[in-house]
Amino acid sequence: MPRPVDNHLCLLAILLAGLWGCGAPSQPPTGQSAAQEASAPSQPEHAWKWKLITTWPKNLPGAGLSAERLAERLRMMSNGRLDIKVYGAGELVGAFEVFDAVSAGTAEMGHGASYYWRGKIPIAALFSTVPFGMTAQEMNAWLRYGGGLALWRELYAPFALVPFVAGNTGVQMAGWFNKEISSVEDLKGLKMRIPGLGGEAFNRAGGVPVNVPAGEVFTSLQTGVIDATEWIGPYNDLALGLYTAGNYYYYPGWHEPGTTLELIVNQQALESLPADLQAMVETAAQAVNDDTLADYVAHSQAALDTLVNEHGVQLRPLPKDVLEHLRAAAQGVVAEAAGEDELSQRIYASYMAFAERARRYTALTEQAYLDMR
Numbered sequence: 107m108p109r110p111v112d113n114h115l116c117l118l119a120i121l122l123a124g125l126w127g128c129g130a131p132s133q134p135p136t137g138q139s140a141a142q143e144a145s146a147p148s149q150p151e152h153a154w155k156w157k158l159i160t161t162w163p164k165n166l167p168g169a170g171l172s173a174e175r176l177a178e179r180l181r182m183m184s185n186g187r188l189d190i191k192v193y194g195a196g197e198l199v200g201a202f203e204v205f206d207a208v209s210a211g212t213a214e215m216g217h218g219a220s221y222y223w224r225g226k227i228p229i230a231a232l233f234s235t236v237p238f239g240m241t242a243q244e245m246n247a248w249l250r251y252g253g254g255l256a257l258w259r260e261l262y263a264p265f266a267l268v269p270f271v272a273g274n275t276g277v278q279m280a281g282w283f284n285k286e287i288s289s290v291e292d293l294k295g296l297k298m299r300i301p302g303l304g305g306e307a308f309n310r311a312g313g314v315p316v317n318v319p320a321g322e323v324f325t326s327l328q329t330g331v332i333d334a335t336e337w338i339g340p341y342n343d344l345a346l347g348l349y350t351a352g353n354y355y356y357y358p359g360w361h362e363p364g365t366t367l368e369l370i371v372n373q374q375a376l377e378s379l380p381a382d383l384q385a386m387v388e389t390a391a392q393a394v395n396d397d398t399l400a401d402y403v404a405h406s407q408a409a410l411d412t413l414v415n416e417h418g419v420q421l422r423p424l425p426k427d428v429l430e431h432l433r434a435a436a437q438g439v440v441a442e443a444a445g446e447d448e449l450s451q452r453i454y455a456s457y458m459a460f461a462e463r464a465r466r467y468t469a470l471t472e473q474a475y476l477d478m479r
């Protein structure tokens with residue numbers, strides 16, 4: 107497989123090594139000259155061999171590949187000192203056991219999405235996606251420059267986990283249905299695989315949300331355990347073969363307007379790394395965050411064309427009244443996610459204030475532009 111980013115990675119690694127070399131706060135140990143440092147052997151004296159467990163099937167396009175790319179970047183940037191083996195869901199632990207396993211130190215790293223842990227920490231869902239909430243671009247802005255990431259780290263600290271922003275899918279598709287959705291009535295009693303706050307909103311709108319990991323979606327739909335499913339978008343849904351079990355493909359993904367993926371690192375493991383490797387983890391996660399969104403944008407329309415033109419998929423917009431019904435249901439669900447505790451309320455307030463500001467500016471820029479393009 108061609109790897110066009112490799113040259114850029116090499117350049118990045120050289121640049122970063124240079125920056126850290128210049129800006130290192132501590133002096134080399136007594137007796138070690140700069141010349142000796144420069145002539146240090148290229149092979150690592152000590153390698154950290156880590157496990158990265160994921161909520162994705164091994165090598166799933168987009169989300170799953172982003173975990174592989176993260177490991178590859180870190181291996182390259184660290185000259186092999188940080189040597190990470192990636193495990194797909196079920197290889198070491200099940201998809202929904204990733205949080206607990208990294209918290210316990212069974213694996214040093216995990217890759218997934220924070221809304222999977224909503225049963226344990228309801229407010230965690232805000233760090234993945236909120237129905238009718240912020241887009242990928244707005245989420246990145248909140249997490250990086252709006253205080254979001256600091257709040258996320260505060261939320262996960264009692265679990266000895268440090269979260270990093272590590273991927274985004276962009277706006278997803280509303281999903282696959284085995285019948286047409288013409289009105290709000292058609293949602294009644296519909297069993298749909300849909301996670302997070304969107305799942306709860308779907309429940310209040312009359313549906314029955316079911317949460318199954320990616321590896322089980324196809325079988326669940328084909329055997330009638332579920333009537334409908336969302337997953338991510340055409341890039342993944344084509345690869346998973348979802349079109350063979352539900353012919354109607356609806357948009358837009360009201361429930362996931364720009365889902366942030368997370369890298370979680372066991373705090374003790376992270377702190378055991380030297381400062382340069384810790385910085386590489388942060389930098390590699392940020393690079394993968396950017397790369398994942400580009401991957402989805404680059405491949406989704408071609409996959410959608412294949413679904414429609416080669417597999418006869420019926421592409422449909424959700425009717426406006428159905429969307430308004432879902433929006434009303436979602437507003438209550440999101441407000442309740444703030445819960446009773448002080449930290450959850452602070453996270454909710456931060457998200458909502460930023461989202462409101464982002465919405466106003468986006469209306470004048472991205473939205474205005476897209477409307478007229």
Ligand code: CA
Nearest residue numbers: 336337338362
């Ligand atoms: Ca989804």
